[in-house]
Amino acid sequence: MSDLPPESAQLEPLIGTWKGRGHGDYPTIEPFDYLEEVSFSTIPTKPFLVYTQKTQRAETGAPLHTEAGYVRSVGPGRVELTIAQPTGIVEIHSGTIEDGVFAFVSDRVVTTPTAVDVSGCTRTLTISGDELTYVLAMEAVGEPLTKHLTARLVRS
Amino acid sequence: MSDLPPESAQLEPLIGTWKGRGHGDYPTIEPFDYLEEVSFSTIPTKPFLVYTQKTQRAETGAPLHTEAGYVRSVGPGRVELTIAQPTGIVEIHSGTIEDGVFAFVSDRVVTTPTAVDVSGCTRTLTISGDELTYVLAMEAVGEPLTKHLTARLVRS
Numbered sequence: 001m002s003d004l005p006p007e008s009a010q011l012e013p014l015i016g017t018w019k020g021r022g023h024g025d026y027p028t029i030e031p032f033d034y035l036e037e038v039s040f041s042t043i044p045t046k047p048f049l050v051y052t053q054k055t056q057r058a059e060t061g062a063p064l065h066t067e068a069g070y071v072r073s074v075g076p077g078r079v080e081l082t083i084a085q086p087t088g089i090v091e092i093h094s095g096t097i098e099d100g101v102f103a104f105v106s107d108r109v110v111t112t113p114t115a116v117d118v119s120g121c122t123r124t125l126t127i128s129g130d131e132l133t134y135v136l137a138m139e140a141v142g143e144p145l146t147k148h149l150t151a152r153l154v155r156s
Numbered sequence: 157m158s159d160l161p162p163e164s165a166q167l168e169p170l171i172g173t174w175k176g177r178g179h180g181d182y183p184t185i186e187p188f189d190y191l192e193e194v195s196f197s198t199i200p201t202k203p204f205l206v207y208t209q210k211t212q213r214a215e216t217g218a219p220l221h222t223e224a225g226y227v228r229s230v231g232p233g234r235v236e237l238t239i240a241q242p243t244g245i246v247e248i249h250s251g252t253i254e255d256g257v258f259a260f261v262s263d264r265v266v267t268t269p270t271a272v273d274v275s276g277c278t279r280t281l282t283i284s285g286d287e288l289t290y291v292l293a294m295e296a297v298g299e300p301l302t303k304h305l306t307a308r309l310v311r312s
Contacts, residue, residue, distance in 0.1 A: 043210075043219050048242040050222070054199075063199050066206070068224040070242035072268075080268040082246050084238040086204040086226035090246035092268045110264045112228075112236040112248045 003042040004049075008073035010097055011049050013127040014040040020132075021058065022151030027143050033058035036151055038132070040071065048072040051083070071102075079104070081123070088115030093123065100127045117141055121148075130155035159198040160205075164229035166253055167205050169283040170196040176288075177214065178307025183299050189214035192307055194288070196227065204228040207239070227251075227258075235260070237279070244271030249279065256283045273297055277304075286311035 002012050018038040025031045034055040041050045049071045055064040069083035069091075081093035081104050089111050095104035102125040109118050120139040125132060136149040158168050174194040181187045190211040197206045205227045211220040225239035225247075237249035237260045245267050251260035258281040265274050276295040281288060292305040 043222065046219060046242065050224075050242070052224075063202060066199065068206075068208075068226075069240040070224075072242055072244060074268075074270045080244050080270065082240040082242070082244060082268070084225040084240035084246060086202065086206070086228055086238065088228060088236050088238060088248065090238050090240060090248055090266070092244065092246055092266055094269065107268065108266045110246070110248055110266050112230075112238070112263065113250065114230045114236065 003044040005047055008047040011073050014049055016155040018132045018153035019156050020151060020153035022149055024149050026148050028141055034064055038153055088112030089118055159200040161203055164203040167229050170205055172311040174288045174309035175312050176309035178305055180305050182304050184297055190220055194309055244268030245274055
């Protein structure tokens with residue numbers, strides 16, 4: 001039992017601190033490997049999880065990316081996701097939950113004047129026991145929706 | 157000296173954990189008082205600050221609001237702000253820094269299908285030594301840009 005209100009219990013499989021490795025790729029960049037730590041945590045009585053994420057370059061441990069946001073339960077099998085990135089990008093997503101798969105499709109991605117042009121993305125998280133795998137595909141800099149990140153994390 | 161790279165040193169006055177009280181008001185709601193904790197922190201070598209915030213109802217201590225995001229230095233006297241809220245709202249802001257005043261005006265506020273309709277906001281933070289005061293004005297639910305929150309926090 002978590003601190004989630006009963007009507008948001010479908011978020012429970014995400015709760016925890018997850019660590020592992022990922023791989024990044026995109027038509028416009030050099031492929032790279034990263035270490036990642038993700039956390040989904042509760043605030044008592046609130047129908048959402050607090051999401052934080054940070055990655056480090058696998059070879060050197062140098063800080064790479066970070067982002068933060070919230071996963072909100074909005075109905076049976078239905079979720080929303082908000083994300084802010086320090087690179088001037090924010091995202092809102094609508095999502096579904098089915099058989100441990102949280103599948104988010106961006107409703108809108110909005111960027112500041114100095115940010116890289118990103119116009120859409122999908123984030124698919126699959127929970128299987130204490131394993132979280134995800135695939136992030138991105139529509140950016142003139143490229144169609146293309147796989148950008150994949151990672152496998154373990155609940156610690 | 158902080159972990160900020162030299163070209164982002166203008167963000168330094170924000171760094172710290174800030175605690176205090178605030179007051180909320182809007183034409184469509186009952187006025188309310190809150191306790192608040194705000195943090196702006198660095199990640200070594202990165203040109204931005206990590207922003208987190210949480211409030212509690214002043215009378216009961218019950219969790220009220222929380223949000224997270226990033227303040228990024230983009231040039232002398234120029235900053236950008238990204239914010240995600242668990243209520244299905246994300247914001248991108250352009251801002252200026254002058255005499256300890258960080259003045260942000262939203263470029264875009266975007267909301268999920270189930271969120272309250274917010275179309276714009278301004279966030280003005282004034283740092284004077286170890287005191288942070290802010291005013292947040294919001295354009296929402298058909299109301300024009302109207303003062304919504306004011307608070308006075310102290311660096312701890």
